[in-house]
Amino acid sequence: MTLLDLRARPLRDLRISITDRCNFRCTYCMPREHFGKDHAFLPREALLSYEEIVTVVKALLPLGLEKVRLTGGEPLLRSDIAVLVKMLRTCGPNLDLAMTTNGALLKANAAMLAKAGLNRVTVSLDALDPSIFAQMADTTAFTPDDILEGMDAALGVGLGVKVNTVVRKAVNEDEVLALANACTERRIPLRFIEFMDVGNTNAWTLDEVVSGRQIRETVETVYGPLQPEEGQNQHDVARRYRTSTGQLFGFINSVTQPFCGDCSRARLSADGSMYTCLFSSQGHDLKAMLRMGATNLNLQEAIRTIWGGRDDQYSVERQHASSDRDKVEMSFIGG
Ligand code: SAM
Ligand code: SF4
Numbered sequence: 001m002t003l004l005d006l007r008a009r010p011l012r013d014l015r016i017s018i019t020d021r022c023n024f025r026c027t028y029c030m031p032r033e034h035f036g037k038d039h040a041f042l043p044r045e046a047l048l049s050y051e052e053i054v055t056v057v058k059a060l061l062p063l064g065l066e067k068v069r070l071t072g073g074e075p076l077l078r079s080d081i082a083v084l085v086k087m088l089r090t091c092g093p094n095l096d097l098a099m100t101t102n103g104a105l106l107k108a109n110a111a112m113l114a115k116a117g118l119n120r121v122t123v124s125l126d127a128l129d130p131s132i133f134a135q136m137a138d139t140t141a142f143t144p145d146d147i148l149e150g151m152d153a154a155l156g157v158g159l160g161v162k163v164n165t166v167v168r169k170a171v172n173e174d175e176v177l178a179l180a181n182a183c184t185e186r187r188i189p190l191r192f193i194e195f196m197d198v199g200n201t202n203a204w205t206l207d208e209v210v211s212g213r214q215i216r217e218t219v220e221t222v223y224g225p226l227q228p229e230e231g232q233n234q235h236d237v238a239r240r241y242r243t244s245t246g247q248l249f250g251f252i253n254s255v256t257q258p259f260c261g262d263c264s265r266a267r268l269s270a271d272g273s274m275y276t277c278l279f280s281s282q283g284h285d286l287k288a289m290l291r292m293g294a295t296n297l298n299l300q301e302a303i304r305t306i307w308g309g310r311d312d313q314y315s316v317e318r319q320h321a322s323s324d325r326d327k328v329e330m331s332f333i334g335g
């Protein structure tokens with residue numbers, strides 16, 4: 001029987017943060033002043049092992065799980081990541097297996113990931129201009145070309161590829177059309193994400209949000225009117241539009257057009273807690289259960305209780321939410 005939460009939403013999608021570490025320091029996610037040299041990342045033993053991750057996924061499959069997304073932090077920093085992908089593929093041949101990555105290490109890993117059974121990657125890329133890229137990602141170790149090469153390598157081995165771009169007012173607004181062009185040339189969907197108030201470190205203000213609607217208008221100046229895609233899946237986070245030539249653009253308008261009503265996503269943090277909302281303050285510790293020898297049935301029961309009591313709809317309530325609410329960081333909970 002499908003597991004439903006208090007708002008009748010099923011659990012279809014699990015996002016797993018497999019590491020809280022990252023080789024970028026995006027200003028909107030892991031600002032260096034909070035994630036600097038002194039930041040205490042999780043020790044190895046605090047991370048869920050691949051076997052533990054697979055145990056959680058196996059418990060969720062009979063409850064209606066359809067899709068797993070590996071994320072982080074930067075998932076490609078975890079060693080032998082293809083081993084995990086292969087293990088997940090074995091436990092669910094029809095499972096939709098995706099990864100969100102900053103793309104810096106994708107060129108070296110794409111073939112292995114595809115061979116292990118990954119279906120798709122979403123590559124985050126905020127600018128093609130090297131200095132704006134360096135400013136957004138706060139790194140000089142990689143360039144936009146490295147990320148484009150990663151994307152091309154993924155396409156070359158048959159992985160599905162989408163691009164995610166977070167737009168920050170007066171920082172990378174002028175990159176929208178260049179990114180649209182790069183994705184159109186490659187015939188891959190580009191999704192623009194509104195800058196969100198995730199966590200407590202990114203100094204978010206509403207003034208810095210460029211709405212999906214504004215971005216769509218910018219895209220339309222070059223591509224002409226965008227037509228809404230028919231038959232969109234109600235659980236998808238992006239509103240999808242096509243140009244007259246078929247290029248796909250998505251708009252993840254989490255701030256201006258919240259989509260909590262259809263949210264079927266659970267999250268597993270790097271240290272093994274389940275979160276029922278990106279903006280949760282607290283998770284449910286599954287790692288302790290796993291390490292005390294919980295059976296598949298024990299886990300299922302726990303997850304039934306957690307999801308059955310879920311009432312979250314933070315984005316809908318954002319305007320009324322207290323600004324000092326304690327929220328977990330995105331790199332920890334998984335974007
Ligand atoms: N490191 C990988 C990456 O960047 O793709 C995976 C983890 S990252 C947390 C997942 C996604 O969250 C990325 O597409 C990133 O742009 C997005 N993200 C992080 N912080 C955000 C914020 N404050 N607002 C909107 N999107 C954000
Ligand atoms: Fe790292 Fe991804 Fe966060 Fe950027 S958005 S700091 S790449 S985890």
Ligand code: SF4
Nearest residue numbers: 260263277278314315
């Ligand atoms: Fe889902 Fe929470 Fe985001 Fe709403 S705010 S869409 S409930 S993760």
